[in-house]
Amino acid sequence: MRWIALLFPSLALDVFARALPPQHAAAPLVVHEEGRTPRVIAADAAAREAGVRDGMPLSAALALAPGATQQPRDVAAEEDALARLATFALAFTPAVSLADGAIVAEIRGSLRLFGGEAKLVAGLVDGVRERGFAPRVALAPTPLAALALARAGAEAAPDAPGGLARALAPLPLAAFDVEPATIATLEAAGVRTFGDAERLPRAGLARRFGRALVDTLDRAAGRVPDPREPFVPPPQFASRLELPACVHDVEALAFAVHRLVQELAAWLLARGLGVTALTLALAHERALVRHLGSPCTHARFALATPSRTPAHLTHVMRERLARLALPAPVAGLALATEAVAPLAGRNLGLLPGSEADAPEVPLLDRLRARLGEDAVRLVLPRADHRPERAMRAPLPEACASAWPSAPAGDAPRPLWLLARPQPLRGLTAAQPWVLREGPERIESGWWDGHDVRRDYFVAESPAGEVAWIYRDHRHGTDDGEWFLHGVFA
Amino acid sequence: MTPALAALLSHPAIWRGGDCAPEPAALSTGYAALDAVLPGGGWPGRALVEMQVAHEGIGELRLTLPAVARLTRDGRQVAWVAPPYRPYAPALAAAGVDLARLLLVRCRDAKEALWAFEQALRAPECGAAFAWLAESDERRLHRLAVAAREGRTLGVLWRRPGVTAQATAAPLRLALAAREGALEVRVLKRRGGEVAQPIRLDVAQRWSTLPPGAQPPAFGPRVPVRPVRPDPRTSAGHAQAQRSPRLRRAAN
Numbered sequence: 246m247r248w249i250a251l252l253f254p255s256l257a258l259d260v261f262a263r264a265l266p267p268q269h270a271a272a273p274l275v276v277h278e279e280g281r282t283p284r285v286i287a288a289d290a291a292a293r294e295a296g297v298r299d300g301m302p303l304s305a306a307l308a309l310a311p312g313a314t315q316q317p318r319d320v321a322a323e324e325d326a327l328a329r330l331a332t333f334a335l336a337f338t339p340a341v342s343l344a345d346g347a348i349v350a351e352i353r354g355s356l357r358l359f360g361g362e363a364k365l366v367a368g369l370v371d372g373v374r375e376r377g378f379a380p381r382v383a384l385a386p387t388p389l390a391a392l393a394l395a396r397a398g399a400e401a402a403p404d405a406p407g408g409l410a411r412a413l414a415p416l417p418l419a420a421f422d423v424e425p426a427t428i429a430t431l432e433a434a435g436v437r438t439f440g441d442a443e444r445l446p447r448a449g450l451a452r453r454f455g456r457a458l459v460d461t462l463d464r465a466a467g468r469v470p471d472p473r474e475p476f477v478p479p480p481q482f483a484s485r486l487e488l489p490a491c492v493h494d495v496e497a498l499a500f501a502v503h504r505l506v507q508e509l510a511a512w513l514l515a516r517g518l519g520v521t522a523l524t525l526a527l528a529h530e531r532a533l534v535r536h537l538g539s540p541c542t543h544a545r546f547a548l549a550t551p552s553r554t555p556a557h558l559t560h561v562m563r564e565r566l567a568r569l570a571l572p573a574p575v576a577g578l579a580l581a582t583e584a585v586a587p588l589a590g591r592n593l594g595l596l597p598g599s600e601a602d603a604p605e606v607p608l609l610d611r612l613r614a615r616l617g618e619d620a621v622r623l624v625l626p627r628a629d630h631r632p633e634r635a636m637r638a639p640l641p642e643a644c645a646s647a648w649p650s651a652p653a654g655d656a657p658r659p660l661w662l663l664a665r666p667q668p669l670r671g672l673t674a675a676q677p678w679v680l681r682e683g684p685e686r687i688e689s690g691w692w693d694g695h696d697v698r699r700d701y702f703v704a705e706s707p708a709g710e711v712a713w714i715y716r717d718h719r720h721g722t723d724d725g726e727w728f729l730h731g732v733f734a
Numbered sequence: 735m736t737p738a739l740a741a742l743l744s745h746p747a748i749w750r751g752g753d754c755a756p757e758p759a760a761l762s763t764g765y766a767a768l769d770a771v772l773p774g775g776g777w778p779g780r781a782l783v784e785m786q787v788a789h790e791g792i793g794e795l796r797l798t799l800p801a802v803a804r805l806t807r808d809g810r811q812v813a814w815v816a817p818p819y820r821p822y823a824p825a826l827a828a829a830g831v832d833l834a835r836l837l838l839v840r841c842r843d844a845k846e847a848l849w850a851f852e853q854a855l856r857a858p859e860c861g862a863a864f865a866w867l868a869e870s871d872e873r874r875l876h877r878l879a880v881a882a883r884e885g886r887t888l889g890v891l892w893r894r895p896g897v898t899a900q901a902t903a904a905p906l907r908l909a910l911a912a913r914e915g916a917l918e919v920r921v922l923k924r925r926g927g928e929v930a931q932p933i934r935l936d937v938a939q940r941w942s943t944l945p946p947g948a949q950p951p952a953f954g955p956r957v958p959v960r961p962v963r964p965d966p967r968t969s970a971g972h973a974q975a976q977r978s979p980r981l982r983r984a985a986n
């Protein structure tokens with residue numbers, strides 16, 4: 246077994262700071278606890294440079310860093326973020342657990358797939374960093390040892406016999422899940438580190454401090470199993486991102502969207518799904534919301550095929566956002582899935598380089614993202630005798646083959662149909678046209694109010710153009726008007 | 735020519751003036767006479783083709799339909815960007831086109847159409863892309879030609895004649911006209927020697943099979959005085975001094 250522990254010491258800060266790209270985070274950021282005298286619990290590098298320290302009253306911090314952005318601690322967002330990170334970790338191993346503000350995951354089973362421990366850990370840590378979180382990482386043969394090493398800020402325990410005991414020996418007992426009262430008693434007796442506690446007689450230790458302490462030591466050292474409750478990704482995806490300051494800039498918004506899309510992609514991967522429809526809600530500043538009536542700007546995205554490729558999703562959303570008119574600055578974003586479909590994994594190629602042709606953004610999604618949802622249509626025949634009703638133009642969602650279609654009659658039909666029949670009167674020429682074929686009587690539709698009674702002809706102009714024209718007999722006489730309805734292109 | 739000389743001349747490094755450049759991914763047009771003059775024996779599978787059509791309704795689209803039908807039935811997509819009218823589904827289905835693979839792209843302006851055309855040309859899933867554009871900027875056309883080559887897509891750009899004097903970035907340029915009931919194709923440019931004679935193709939449908947010698951009836955809308963049934967057998971001579979209909983591009 247090889248466990249990795251990811252600890253997030255600056256989680257309270259990261260949940261706010263990560264919504265903005267680094268170059269935008271100019272103002273110092275201070276996160277404080279709410280209460281009668283709010284105290285700083287986290288401050289970013291800029292605030293620390295100004296002298297802000299954890300535990301300082303908020304008023305003192307603001308005196309030191311007058312331009313600082315202050316945010317109350319958002320515990321729900323922190324829990325949420327941790328769950329999302331655990332979802333992301335599921336891309337590397339199926340055995341992921343949450344442990345008191347940290348993530349532990351067993352990686353031995355995945356080492357071969359990812360090409361070794363160094364590569365897997367680098368991939369995991371880079372992914373977490375890319376999501377805007379700063380993890381502290383440690384590896385050990387047991388989850389508790391990995392956690393303790395991460396808490397103590399120590400290096401990874403070597404994966405060799407005896408290595409674990411040597412690595413754990415200097416760690417303070419506080420790094421393990423030991424009760425504070427027990428720690429205080431042991432410290433009074435001069436027992437400070439894990440190594441000190443291990444040297445004590447176990448029977449006496451168990452009698453004096455209870456089974457729990459011995460059990461903790463055993464679990465850390467790997468002498469007894471340490472079962473962990475596996476993390477299960479939520480059945481629905483809905484993620485929100487608070488922006489530390491209101492954003493007018495689409496570029497800064499695109500960055501935040503990218504963050505959300507990464508989370509979505511990780512969730513889809515963990516559940517073996519692809520998304521086909523998404524909603525992005527942009528929450529506006531509270532003060533302006535009241536004036537405009539609507540609290541959010543909603544944008545819906547539909548995809549032609551289920552997808553979970555971040556590049557694909559980001560591309561589609563970026564194109565759309567670029568054209569979105571924002572009525573007010575944006576204070577937060579929320580991304581939720583509307584429709585998902587199972588999406589099987591892709592097999593790796595047998596030969597190197599064959600995975601290079603990874604699917605790009607499909608043409609359909611590119612076009613629809615830029616030109617609008619209904620800019621791309623299919624034309625399919627429909628069983629109706631009236632030419633203008635003999636087809637429909639559905640959105641190309643279902644891409645099943647339409648071939649072979651219903652057998653066509655042998656009457657000539659033009660390739661182009663005019664959107665609306667055009668009176669021939671207005672279309673003039675010096676020479677007469679020639680009727681090539683006809684008449685073909687089409688009389689139908691008396692039941693739905695769009696009845697037609699027409700004689701269709703194929704006619705040729707002096708220039709050689711062949712058109713489909715008809716004479717309208719709707720009003721019962723033989724003296725109807727002539728219309729141009731199609732072109733034999 | 736002696737066999738030894740013929741063998742020597744067939745060496746791939748030797749290119750003779752009358753030969754066409756090799757076309758690796760040609761698609762048969764479905765018309766043998768046209769295939770014979772196109773490099774590789776068909777539409778270029780990864781290049782831009784410029785079609786100059788003086789009038790609509792002379793069979794210009796029917797010329798390309800066999801290739802479109804085969805591409806769609808092979809599972810490739812075909813995109814039509816900014817067509818001037820609504821493509822009529824029953825006629826397309828009758829021509830053998832798999833309509834689930836034919837994407838119609840509606841654009842609000844020429845800039846969007848140009849963008850959509852380029853995207854379609856670059857898309858790997860797209861076998862062919864047609865666009866009806868009034869574009870005449872040489873650099874943009876060059877960009878489209880590069881997109882077709884890199885995206886391995888047959889691009890067809892429908893244009894009005896009158897741009898013949900301009901140079902074109904498209905490696906194949908055809909002019910289409912109606913002549914005596916047939917479609918006349920002139921090869922204005924190809925990768926190979928010049929084609930002196932225009933090719934005449936019979937793309938017409940059933941109505942052209944009037945019995946030989948039969949006088950086709952003339953047609954013109956009557957001055958609204960007396961109802962007259964335009965019967966093709968009896969209505970010869972209905973030509974009016976009054977204005978006759980003339981095809982024009984409809985506001986779509």
